Amino acid sequence: MSGSNYIKFSGHQFITQRLVLSTLTGKPIKIDKIRSEEDNPGLQEHEAAFLHLLEQVTNGSSFDINYSGTSLIYKPGIISGGKINFDCGNSRAIGYFLEPLIVLAPFAKNPINITLHGITNDNLDTSVDLIRTVLLPQLKRFGIESGIELKIVKRGAPPNGGGEVKFNCPIVKQLKPVQYIDEGKIKRIRGIAYATRVSPQMANRVTEVARSQLTHYIPDVYIYTDVYKGAESGNSPGYGLSLVAETTTGALLSAECCFEKQTSNENNESEKPVIFNFETPEDLGKQALKYLLTEIRKGGSVDTLSQWINIILMVLTPEDVSKIRISKLTKVSIQLLRDIRSFFGITYKIKPDPENQTVLLTCVGSGFTNTNKKFT
Amino acid sequence: AANFKDVKRKKNLMQIVYDGTDSEEEESESEEEDNGDDDELFVKVKPQKKVSKDIMDTSKLIVLNDELEDWSDEDMIESLRYRFITGDGNN
Numbered sequence: 001m002s003g004s005n006y007i008k009f010s011g012h013q014f015i016t017q018r019l020v021l022s023t024l025t026g027k028p029i030k031i032d033k034i035r036s037e038e039d040n041p042g043l044q045e046h047e048a049a050f051l052h053l054l055e056q057v058t059n060g061s062s063f064d065i066n067y068s069g070t071s072l073i074y075k076p077g078i079i080s081g082g083k084i085n086f087d088c089g090n091s092r093a094i095g096y097f098l099e100p101l102i103v104l105a106p107f108a109k110n111p112i113n114i115t116l117h118g119i120t121n122d123n124l125d126t127s128v129d130l131i132r133t134v135l136l137p138q139l140k141r142f143g144i145e146s147g148i149e150l151k152i153v154k155r156g157a158p159p160n161g162g163g164e165v166k167f168n169c170p171i172v173k174q175l176k177p178v179q180y181i182d183e184g185k186i187k188r189i190r191g192i193a194y195a196t197r198v199s200p201q202m203a204n205r206v207t208e209v210a211r212s213q214l215t216h217y218i219p220d221v222y223i224y225t226d227v228y229k230g231a232e233s234g235n236s237p238g239y240g241l242s243l244v245a246e247t248t249t250g251a252l253l254s255a256e257c258c259f260e261k262q263t264s265n266e267n268n269e270s271e272k273p274v275i276f277n278f279e280t281p282e283d284l285g286k287q288a289l290k291y292l293l294t295e296i297r298k299g300g301s302v303d304t305l306s307q308w309i310n311i312i313l314m315v316l317t318p319e320d321v322s323k324i325r326i327s328k329l330t331k332v333s334i335q336l337l338r339d340i341r342s343f344f345g346i347t348y349k350i351k352p353d354p355e356n357q358t359v360l361l362t363c364v365g366s367g368f369t370n371t372n373k374k375f376t
Numbered sequence: 377a378a379n380f381k382d383v384k385r386k387k388n389l390m391q392i393v394y395d396g397t398d399s400e401e402e403e404s405e406s407e408e409e410d411n412g413d414d415d416e417l418f419v420k421v422k423p424q425k426k427v428s429k430d431i432m433d434t435s436k437l438i439v440l441n442d443e444l445e446d447w448s449d450e451d452m453i454e455s456l457r458y459r460f461i462t463g464d465g466n467n
Binding site: 012013014015016095096099123124125126185186187213216217218248273275289290291293294296297299304305307308309329330332334337338341347348349350351352359 | 388389390392393394396432433434435436437438444445447453455456457459460461462463
C-alpha cells in the first residue's frame, strides 16, 4: 500500500475524534507531529490508553507508532463490540474514553457491554452524570430507542479515581435523520449533587445554593443527592453538582462543576491543569449555577456540551436532511466539521439565525449503515 | 453567541469554518514568527509553555470566570425569565 491512501493529519489535538471517524469510515489515517516540538514528545498516557481501548473494541485494527511516539498510522478494523473491561487510568476522566465510544457502539458487530474504571467526575471531561442524563437521551432522536444504559457503580473523584461505570448499547442497522430546531421553553430543572468520601453535608450545601436561585424562575426544581460510602466511594474525596434544564420540546441544557483537590505537582508529569479551586461548597454551587444560566441564555435545541455528538450522528444518518439549532460553534465542533468533510466529503450548511442569535446546522446524511452486523 | 455580531459582519460562518486553517497550523505559524528574526545558530529557548485549556482535547467547554456574566445582578436574572414557561412569552 502506498502512503497516499492515508488521510493525513498533524498534531496531538483532536486525536480521538479522528480515530473515531477513521474507525467509522474504515479509512486509514496517519497523524504526525504529535508534540514533536515539546519537551515531552509523542503520545501521552491518556492517548495511548485510548488506543488500547480502540484495540479492544475493534477487531483487525493495526496501530503503527514510531519510536518517539510522534507519529501514528492507524488502519481500522471492524467494530466488534462485546463484553469489555477497561481501566482508563487517572490521566483523564472516564468521559474522555466513553464519549467516543458512544458513537462507535451502535455500529458494532455485537452490542457493547463495557465496564470502565477511573475518574467519574472532573472539570475537564464530561462527567458520567451528564453523559447519562444529557448525551445518551439524545440518541433516541436518532432512533436508538431502548437498551441504552449507563450505570454508575462506584464514584471516582480526582486525583486517584477508583470509580466504575457500566455502559450497554444496542446495535442498529441505521440511524434516523433528525430535524430538531424548536428550542422550547424551560419547564423543569434536574440536578445531581454527589459526595464521596466527604460529609454528605457537602452535597446538601451545594444543592441549597443552586436550588434557592433556580426556584426563583420555576418551581419544578429537583436536585438529587447522591452520597457514596464504603466500597462504592473510590479512592479520593470529592463532591460536585451537575444541572440540566429541560424544555417543553425536550431540549437539554446542561452545566456542571466539581471539587478538585489541589495536588502538589512536584514532578509535573501531567499536563492536566487544575481548573477550579473552590473554597466552599457554596462557591461550587454558585459556579455551576452561573454556567447553567449562561447556557440557558445562549439557547439552542442542542446545548454546547452536546454539539459534537449531534454533529457526528447527523452525518451518519440515511441520505436525508438533518437540522439542529445550536448556540455558538465551539473550537472542537469547528474542527469536527472540517474533519467530517475530510472523511465523508460532506459539508454542513451553517446559517446564523439573527432572531435569537443561534446557529442552524443542516446536512444531508451520508447514507451510513452498520455493515458489521448481519441483519436478517 | 458573544462573537456572533462580529462574525456576521466579516464573513459568513461557512467560510469561517471551511475556509479557515486548522487550529494546529495557526499555532505553529505564530511560533515561527517569533523565531523568525533570530540567528539560526542560536535557537531561542522557548519558555516552558503553560498548559492552557485551549489545547486540551475535550468536548466540555471550559469558560473562565471572567468570561461569565455577573448573575448576581437583578436585571440580569430577570432578563432570562422569558426562556422559562413561567415567563410571559412576549419576548
